[in-house]
Amino acid sequence: MTSLRFRADGSFRVLQMADVQDGPDVQPDTIRLIREAVREADPDLVVFTGDQIRGYDPAYIDTFLRRRGEEPGARVRAVTEVEARLRGIKRRNSPTASPAEAQAALDELMDQTRDKVRRTFAGFLGPIIEAGVPFAATYGNHDFQCGILADEQDDIYREFPGCLNPAGSLEPGTFALPIEASDGSGRVAMSVMMVNSGDYAADADTAGERENDAQYPAYVVNSRGLDLADSDGYGTPTPEALEWLGSVQDELGARNGDGKPVPAIAFQHIPPQEFYDCLKEVPAWTPNAVEGARTHEGHCYGLNHEVCRPGSRLGEAIGCADENVGEIAAMNAAGGYFALFCGHDHKNAFVGHVHGLDLGYAPTCGFECYGPKSRYRGIRLFEFHESDPAGYVTRMLTWGDLVGRYSSNEVRVWFEDHCVTGAVSMRNELRRPQVFAVLAGAMSLGFLAMVRSLISGKR
Structure with a gap:
């Protein structure tokens, strides 16, 4: 694996790209934004924090999975069916086929999906590979829904030059990227930790019963309390990953010979509940306030500027899991960790300091999914210094700064910015x-x- 090292001047630059969330043919604007950000930042590393794949895209309608372990294509979302009709995509099914014929047809469809995943990766990785920058990726709640699970996506990523995802890691998307000191001694001066934050919560008693499109009337009334794509809530890091947050620091300390944890920043997809502590509850009709989701429903929030950095943006509720599994506590107990950055909530771009850590977001860098105005879509740049990695500087490299005010399809972006799916999102729009x-x-x-x-x- 390629060794990462601080530059001779003691600097190290990382770009965080969140929620590309596209199908086989990645939007040209997304590719342009990535290319311009790489050119502007001259990064030493690019990290992708999940939902690179738009798993519910009609291109994957025949192999779509609502949840891992299902039969491919068995429970396609109604919105995907509608979009498929609009795009003229027809499902392939052979109700009279024998079991052997059905399996052969499924094998063929899975091979086609693998090729589509490769096309997606080639699209958004193109500018990074051209620049010769190493990259790493973890996973979100939509990547696997195309039908290709994270372990196999890991293999596909490693087909591309510069991929740092290690084979044989604890689990796909959970691994450490040590950054060595500039003096060539091999001492680990800092580490980037990639964490697989899970996808959806599992409820064995209700799985497959409450997740269906017959819920739509209840969803319209309370879309944040009951999400059709997420009726059991979002997932969390596994117990093994939480334990790893400490054991990996032990390993790095042993490697350095002093047993001390190294300064570390973690990246993952789904934020933990502590991200709400960067906000403050506000009256219902406060301008630009957002309503909380699920366990935080019925409350409205705005940024707490006493803990958030200047330039922070809050555009939607924090989509955390219903359960707090103690990830932040595990990071604090392990020592060394100074920040955790996520994606998942496409309109959020704030950085707050709570619980002894910086908790922050990068918004979507994609143009095929919902998100903020074109000029606010972007990629987060981190500039670390070997002498004090925790004293890093971060800023957004946005479409507005790098390219211009408008994208090539502002009509689509306008609808993505003002998407209303229920009473809650309507109230958020009115604010x-x-x-x-x-x-x-x-x-x-x-x-x-x-x-x-x-x-x-x-x-």
């Missing part, structure tokens, strides 16, 4: 001052027109 002003203005004009009509009718 946006510009949206409220436009609707209030339209209603005022409508009221004036009605008054004029009544006056004219009396004449």
